[in-house]
Amino acid sequence: MEIKVMKRVLDRNRDMAARVRDRLGSSNVVMINMISSPGAGKTSLLEHICHLLGDKMRIAVIEGDVATDRDAQRIKKYEVPIVLINTDGGCHLDSNSIDIALGEFDLDNLDVVFVENVGNLVCPSHFDLGETLKLAVVSTTEGDDKPVKYPMLFKEARAVVLNKIDLMQYTNFDHSSFLSGLREVNSPVPLFEVSCRTGEGLEEFMEWVLEEAGN
Amino acid sequence: MHEIAMVEDVLRIVEEVARDNGISRIDQVNVVIGEYLMVKPSLFEFAFMAAREGTRAAGAGLTIETEQVELECPGCHHRYSPRKINYNCPRCGNPNPLITKGKEMFVKSIEGDDNTG
Numbered sequence: 001m002e003i004k005v006m007k008r009v010l011d012r013n014r015d016m017a018a019r020v021r022d023r024l025g026s027s028n029v030v031m032i033n034m035i036s037s038p039g040a041g042k043t044s045l046l047e048h049i050c051h052l053l054g055d056k057m058r059i060a061v062i063e064g065d066v067a068t069d070r071d072a073q074r075i076k077k078y079e080v081p082i083v084l085i086n087t088d089g090g091c092h093l094d095s096n097s098i099d100i101a102l103g104e105f106d107l108d109n110l111d112v113v114f115v116e117n118v119g120n121l122v123c124p125s126h127f128d129l130g131e132t133l134k135l136a137v138v139s140t141t142e143g144d145d146k147p148v149k150y151p152m153l154f155k156e157a158r159a160v161v162l163n164k165i166d167l168m169q170y171t172n173f174d175h176s177s178f179l180s181g182l183r184e185v186n187s188p189v190p191l192f193e194v195s196c197r198t199g200e201g202l203e204e205f206m207e208w209v210l211e212e213a214g215n
Numbered sequence: 216m217h218e219i220a221m222v223e224d225v226l227r228i229v230e231e232v233a234r235d236n237g238i239s240r241i242d243q244v245n246v247v248i249g250e251y252l253m254v255k256p257s258l259f260e261f262a263f264m265a266a267r268e269g270t271r272a273a274g275a276g277l278t279i280e281t282e283q284v285e286l287e288c289p290g291c292h293h294r295y296s297p298r299k300i301n302y303n304c305p306r307c308g309n310p311n312p313l314i315t316k317g318k319e320m321f322v323k324s325i326e327g328d329d330n331t332g
Contacts, residue, residue: 002326003232003324003326003327004324005323005324005325006323006324009228009246009320009321010221012224092220123217126217126221126252127220151253152251155302
């Protein structure tokens with residue numbers, strides 16, 4: 001006996017993401033889902049955001065970490081509300097854990113929630129967290145082929161940060177090949193070329209963050 | 216590794232459908248995976264074989280049908296299939312087409328019977 005089913009997989013995650021979106025919307029909070037491979041510089045970028053924009057908007061952070069609180073410890077000194085989600089080996093965050101984490105914040109007194117997803121370019125792209133937008137972070141030391149190798153993330157990203165541009169000269173990162181790959185996958189997406197180490201390019205990126213946060 | 220989460224949800228769906236239809240043994244699970252999701256069928260199948268133990272689908276086969284991506288241009292309403300990863304409209308160049316097909320993963324059907332033997 002064959003039974004037609006036609007049911008979507010991961011609908012529960014989608015339903016919960018819709019709930020998260022409603023919660024954020026009713027408190028007028030923007031949520032930015034930061035996705036990158038391990039070591040691209042998500043936490044460093046977040047540190048700069050907290051440092052440079054902490055007095056311009058009310059920030060909270062959700063840290064997704066496989067097993068440690070190292071990233072959360074780095075953010076703690078900026079005195080922003082922070083919730084750590086340990087995935088215990090899991091390769092991505094899901095909307096249910098975000099919904100629980102949001103319960104720890106006073107949403108009506110926030111402007112932006114930054115979610116630092118687990119370092120991974122594949123899995124987090126499949127799980128809608130209820131975010132307002134996805135921010136892809138990539139670095140020159142990873143190679144120039146990431147957009148074409150992981151098109152789903154780069155198609156869905158509202159903006160892309162290319163970090164570690166100060167190291168470009170020491171690597172075989174081909175800037176024009178990176179650009180043409182990114183433009184092939186997502187031609188209009190804004191690209192911010194920065195160095196979290198030297199601070200180069202961060203000003204322009206911060207302006208974009210402020211704009212997206214509605215300030 | 217997120218294939219595990221997907222497979223677990225597939226098994227949750229098929230268990231529910233089997234229970235509602237009085238099926239005690241599922242012989243076959245047929246899923247459709249959108250090309251956009253870039254899920255590798257061999258990894259998905261491997262995860263399925265590991266996760267099916269202890270469910271009504273413990274002995275079930277799995278077929279995976281890949282659904283091609285179809286796009287529609289919001290500007291000139293041209294419907295087309297993308298060439299590789301470039302989704303821009305070939306007619307007017309619009310870079311933000313709607314993905315009308317190939318973005319979802321769903322359980323299409325199951326096969327089984329109520330014979331517990």
